[in-house]
Structure formats: structure tokens, C-alpha cells
């Protein structure tokens with residue numbers, strides 16, 4: 001099946017004054033079409049286009065024959081990135097809410113800091129590329145890619161990507177990329193981003209929830225711990241902090257306090273009711289499981 005450019009989910013002029021109809025026409029009808037044409041040409045007579053979705057192909061670039069790998073990276077990447085891009089915008093704009101807002105606050109503290117960070121990331125991309133909000137399985141974070149590289153190829157789920165190729169903004173903003181990124185953030189469709197967040201793959205924490213932990217001398221499953229138990233642990237361990245042989249006790253006491261705060265903040269009856277990403281992070285901070293090395 002040859003790839004095709006998806007229709008815009010709104011009119012060309014719908015994003016004005018932030019993005020002009022002229023930019024949308026060139027960007028969608030010409031630039032995206034070129035990626036699709038070149039991707040189809042590179043994949044013609046290969047099994048790749050027939051057997052898998054373009055998003056999946058980007059996770060297996062090392063298996064693609066070397067002769068077409070660069071063309072696939074650039075053009076299937078361009079197709080997937082732009083398909084996501086059109087869907088990420090809406091004339092209605094809005095603000096992140098619900099679980100996505102919680103995740104953004106978890107990483108960036110406030111939406112304002114998130115906005116500043118993605119603007120800075122977009123400005124830091126030298127030449128052509130993208131700045132992304134992604135999900136790494138446990139949390140949201142911002143990354144950049146060059147050319148048409150996709151976060152999917154790094155095992156990350158893209159939630160939102162701002163195109164900082166000049167073709168995305170030059171007609172409207174000339175070389176004022178910062179103004180474009182600020183304007184672009186006004187037309188983000190946060191409903192769509194929230195749906196991507198909800199669908200992003202998360203770690204299987206069932207085994208973590210079954211691990212046993214000693215609470216006031218009694219062994220209980222980690223998943224059954226409630227806010228009172230977490231508070232008790234925090235204060236009991238906090239009282240021991242500074243006692244020579246137990247070097248980690250202060251940080252573990254703080255992690256119990258953090259867990260109690262999260263349980264309360266999320267209205268979760270027990271650890272099992274928290275998001276998988278938060279469960280995994282708490283388990284690592286409390287040494288219920290050994291911490292993995294971070295990706296960045």
C-alpha cells in the first residue's frame with residue numbers, strides 16, 4: 001500500500017492569524033506530498049510498505065537495507081512527523097488538562113515552564129528539525145531531533161512535535177523562529193495530545209506491586225500501601241536519618257514522604273491506583289527495585 005498525505009482536519013485558513021493559509025497550503029500540499037512521493041519511491045517493490053505501518057518501520061530502521069535506509073529515515077520520517085503535526089493543531093487551541101497536565105507538572109512543575117522549555121528546545125535545534133514532547137514509558141520529557149528523525153526510532157512515543165524547518169514558518173515569520181514557536185503553542189490541540197498520552201506504552205508494574213516491603217515490622221505488598229502507611233514510613237525513617245550506618249535513610253524517608261504526597265494528590269487509595277510511571281519511579285526511589293539508568 002502506497003502512502004498518501006492525509007487530509008487536514010480543518011480548513012487551510014483555520015489557524016490564522018498564527019499560521020497562514022499560504023503556509024499551510026505549501027507545507028501540507030507540497031512539502032508533505034514530496035516526503036510521501038519519495039517514501040513510496042524508496043519502498044517500491046519492497047516488503048516494508050506492505051507489511052507494516054510507517055510508524056513501526058521507523059522503529060526498525062536498522063533492519064532496512066542500507067541502500068534505502070537514508071531515504072526511508074528522511075521520507076517515511078517526514079511522512080509520519082507531518083501526519084502527527086497536522087493532527088496536533090486546532091483553531092480552538094486550549095490548555096493541557098487531566099492526567100496529561102499532572103504528567104507535565106511532574107516534569108516541568110508548571111505549564112509556563114513547559115512552554116519556555118519547548119521554546120528553548122525549538123530554538124536550540126541548529127538547522128532543520130523538530131522539538132518534541134515525548135513519553136518515555138514513565139514520564140514526559142522534551143527532546144529534539146534533526147532533519148526528519150523521529151523520536152519513535154529512539155523508543156520514545158511522540159505526543160507533540162513542533163516543526164522548526166524554515167518551510168513551516170518562513171512565509172509568515174521570516175527568520176523569527178521564536179515568534180513562530182510562541183504562536184504555534186496557541187494552536188496546539190491538547191485533546192489530541194492527551195489521547196496520545198493515554199495510549200502511550202507504559203511499563204508492566206504488576207511484579208513491582210507484588211514486591212513486599214516492611215511497614216512497621218510487617219511485610220506487605222508494595223501495591224497495597226496507602227497514604228497513612230507511607231507517612232508512617234517517612235516519619236519513622238526520618239527519625240533515623242543521620243544515624244551513621246544508614247547513609248541512604250534520609251533520601252528514602254524523603255521518597256516515602258513524596259509517595260504519600262502523590263497518593264494524596266492523586267486521590268489514590270493505594271500505590272496500585274497510581275500511574276505505572278509513578279509506581280516505577282517510587283519503587284526505584286525506595287529501592288523496592290534497583291533503579292535503572294536514566295536515558296538522558
Ligand SMILES: [Fe+2]
Nearest residue numbers: 031163165168
Ligand atoms: Fe515540515
